[in-house]
Structures are given as structure tokens and as C-alpha cells.
Amino acid sequence: MPRVAIDVLLKREILDPQGRALERALPGLGHGEAADVRIGKHIELDLEVAEGELEATVEAMADDFLTNPVIETYTWRTITTDERADANS
Amino acid sequence: MPRVAIDVLLKREILDPQGRALERALPGLGHGEAADVRIGKHIELDLEVAEGELEATVEAMADDFLTNPVIETYTWRTITTDERADANS
Numbered sequence: 001m002p003r004v005a006i007d008v009l010l011k012r013e014i015l016d017p018q019g020r021a022l023e024r025a026l027p028g029l030g031h032g033e034a035a036d037v038r039i040g041k042h043i044e045l046d047l048e049v050a051e052g053e054l055e056a057t058v059e060a061m062a063d064d065f066l067t068n069p070v071i072e073t074y075t076w077r078t079i080t081t082d083e084r085a086d087a088n089s
Numbered sequence: 090m091p092r093v094a095i096d097v098l099l100k101r102e103i104l105d106p107q108g109r110a111l112e113r114a115l116p117g118l119g120h121g122e123a124a125d126v127r128i129g130k131h132i133e134l135d136l137e138v139a140e141g142e143l144e145a146t147v148e149a150m151a152d153d154f155l156t157n158p159v160i161e162t163y164t165w166r167t168i169t170t171d172e173r174a175d176a177n178s
Contacts, residue, residue, distance in 0.1 A: 001124070007094070007131040011178035023134070031150055033137035035090070040174060042096040042131035045112070048122035061120055073178035085129060089100035089162035 006076040009040035090135045095165040098129035
């Protein structure tokens with residue numbers, strides 16, 4: 001059963017207050033070297049679908065309810081167990 | 090200047106109410122084939138550091154203030170412009 005990771009960010013032309021706040025806080029935290037900080041959602045799930053339907057399924061889910069296509073955009077990829085964001089927990 | 094993507098999830102042993110809510114909603118939305126849904130943060134930023142210091146810098150940022158190491162875990166990777174989650178916006 002393939003595991004899918006979906007990363008959602010606000011579109012580039014949309015102000016990201018959370019990212020901006022982090023960017024402005026970084027110098028005071030000893031990390032002044034960061035720029036273009038964007039913060040969004042990371043979603044992982046196992047999908048029980050035929051391989052040929054994976055792309056259509058993920059895109060339908062993302063477009064229909066995982067993102068707001070007016071202001072957000074996303075990428076997705078299949079990941080292995082080792083690539084889970086919680087692999088080392 | 091390398092761009093870094095950091096994916097943060099709750100540790101596996103920690104209940105993820107947001108992921109659980111999505112998982113339970115999926116059948117009603119026509120996608121009953123999903124399991125082990127986890128939802129966390131996706132952070133992207135440009136980091137102006139020497140290549141040899143990249144790993145230490147990212148891990149210091151993640152451990153110090155981007156995540157709560159008690160309940161969260163993360164992975165990070167460098168990404169190209171095409172791999173930005175907002176590449177197609």
C-alpha cells in the first residue's frame with residue numbers, strides 16, 4: 001500500500017504571516033541567514049488504490065478538501081517507510 | 090543558497106487528532122481507502138550557510154524552536170526550485 005506525502009503551502013503571491021514571523025524572529029534566535037520562509041501543512045497517508053489511480057486519487061483529495069485551491073498550492077510524492085517524517089520516532 | 094524543506098509530524102506514539110479526523114472523514118468524502126493519516130507542518134526556507142554547516146544549522150533550528158522534541162519528530166532535505174511545494178503557483 002503506497003504511502004503518500006502531500007506538502008501544502010500558500011501560493012507565492014499570498015502573504016504567509018507565519019513564515020514571515022519566523023523569518024523575522026530568526027536573527028534574534030541566532031539564525032539570521034534565512035530567507036523566503038514559508039510554512040504550510042505536511043500530510044502523510046497510506047492509500048489503498050491501484051497504482052494507475054494513485055495520481056488521480058491524490059489530486060482529487062488535494063483539490064477537493066486537503067487544500068484551498070484559491071490561495072494554496074501543493075506537491076505530492078510517494079514515500080518509503082524510511083522517508084516518513086516520523087521515521088525516527 | 091540552498092533551500093531546505095523540513096517536515097514535522099507528531100511522534101507515532103502520540104495521538105494525532107487532526108489526522109484521525111481526516112481519516113474518519115475520508116469514507117464519507119468518497120475516499121475510504123486511506124489509513125495511518127498524519128498531519129503536521131511543512132516548512133521551507135533559504136539558508137545562507139556554508140554547505141558543511143547546513144546539517145548542523147537545520148538540526149539546531151529544528152531542535153531549538155521549529156519542533157517540540159518531546160512530542161514531535163521531523164525530517165529535512167534540500168530541495169530545488171522545482172521541488173518547492175509552491176513551485177506551480
